[in-house]
Amino acid sequence: MNILLYDFLNSYIQYDLVHYLEKAGHKCANVLYREGVDKYEDEKFTARMEKDLDGGSFDLVLTTNFWPVVSKVCNRRGIKYVSWFFDSPPNLPTAECMEYECNRIFFFARADYERYKALGLSNVYYLPLAVNAERLSTLRVDEKKYGCEISFVGKLYESMLPAMMSHMDEYQRGYIDGVVKTQLQLYGGYIVDDVITEEFSESVRKRYRQLSEKAIQISRMELAWAVASHVTHLERMTLLSVLSGRHQVKLYTFELTEDERRILPKVEYCGSVDYLDEMPQVFAASKINLCPVLKANRSGIPLRALDVMGAGGFLLSSYQSELAEYFYDGQECVLYTSLEDAIAKADFYLAHEDIRQQIAAAGRARIQEAFGYEDRIEALLSV
Structure with missing residues (x-):
């Protein structure tokens, strides 16, 4: 096949996706579009895409995540559009354009797939993410530079929720506090979307309007995301703070705020790392x-978890239903169901190297067996 790909977000999976498509004999035109694009209406990108399509005889267009602006062009021109989400939840306010016949939309999280399937869409599919085990098998590791007891690679998800709450009334702040405290205790369950209702969101908007006619009017989706990211921030900060008081902990992330540095004085901050080589x-x-795992991801196995195991690392993850479905907890990875559980398991596995290494090896074998790109690409192109 002759495939036109667009990479808008410097997608982590783009390199490996193109590699395996070409390995399977497909011809790929991979466009790195870095000019910013409106997801729904973007005249500049649309003109660029029309020109790209005119310049080649393409069988389909492929992107990571679903982009309505791409779907609109494909729909007009009658060309198949395949998209594979690597983010959960999808950062889309509506299901606009998803119903087009040209679309084949794949979700890595089953909960997202089921949500959109329930909307009546017949062109949505479930497909977990993959790992380039071939690339990782040739890895040369700088143990001196990267070796440590515990590491975390990822964002801390500083949230706008505290700023939002500062303008809420007492009842609204209390309600949000209750949601945050409850969600913090839940592993394998997500209540935020159910309890941050449109009615509650409208009451917040009404409160904002009372304070100022020019106040920002946040949507239910924006408020729910702020809550979810705040809960994730609190969990990650607490976990890093407690563990760094007991063990060596390295943190690989973007720049820390002054408050984060103050709360995490014993954590070794190492900056960000390159996905293909350093990570x-x-x-x-x-x-x-x-x-x-990000709390708003209801079920899916995040790419980070797969990459850890694919590199032969030992994975200690918060409970995620699909991780528990595809991997044997305690044999191929280790899942925790509370902060106390995470700390106890970190203590245990640091003290039992032989068991830890056996689990890491089994996790890697499972990745090589069931999470390769070859099967995923066959699924992407077969419908």
């Missing part, structure tokens, strides 16, 4: 790799 070395050299 796998961190996973392979760390005795334990933390993976507290």
Whole structure:
């Protein structure tokens, strides 16, 4: 097949996706579009895409995540559009354009697939993410640079929720506090979308309007995301703070705020790492790799968890239903169901190297067996 790909977000999976498409004999035109694009209406990008399509005889267009602006062009021109989400939840306010016949939309999280399937869409599919085990098998690890007891690679998700709450009334602040405290205790369950209702969101907007006619009017989706990211932030900060008081902890992320540095004085801040070369070395050299999953991801196995195991690292992740479905907890990875559980398991597995190494090896074998790109690409192109 002759495939036109667009990469809008510097997608982590783009390199491996193109590699395996070409390995399977497909011809790929991979466009790195870095000019910013409106997801729904973008005249500049639309003109660029029309020109790209005119310049070649393409069988389909492929992107990571679904882009309505791409779907509109494909729909007009009658060309198949395949998209594969690597984000959960999808950052789309509506299902606009998803119903087009040209679309084949794949979700890595089953909960997202079921949500959109329930809307009556017949062109949505479930497909977990994949790992380039071939690339990771040739990894040369700098143990001296990246070795440590515990590492975490990822964002801390600083949220706008505290700023939003500062303008709410007492009842609204209390309600949000209750939601946050409850969600913090829940692993494998997500209540935010159910309890941050449109009615509650409208009451917040009304409160904002009372304070100022020019106040920002946040949507229910924006408020729910702020709550979910705040809960994730609190979990990650607490986990790192407590564990760094007991063990060596390295944090690989973007710049920390002053408050984060103050709360995490014992954490070794190491900056960000490159996905293809440095990140796998961190996973392979760390005795334990933390993976507290974003709370808004209801079920899916995040790419980070797969990459840890694919690099031969030991994965300690918050409970996620699909991780528990595809991997044997305690044999191929280790899942925790509370902060106390995470701390106890970190203590245990640092003290039992032989068991830890057996689990890491079994996790890697499972990745090589069931999470390769070859099967995923066949699924993407077969419908």
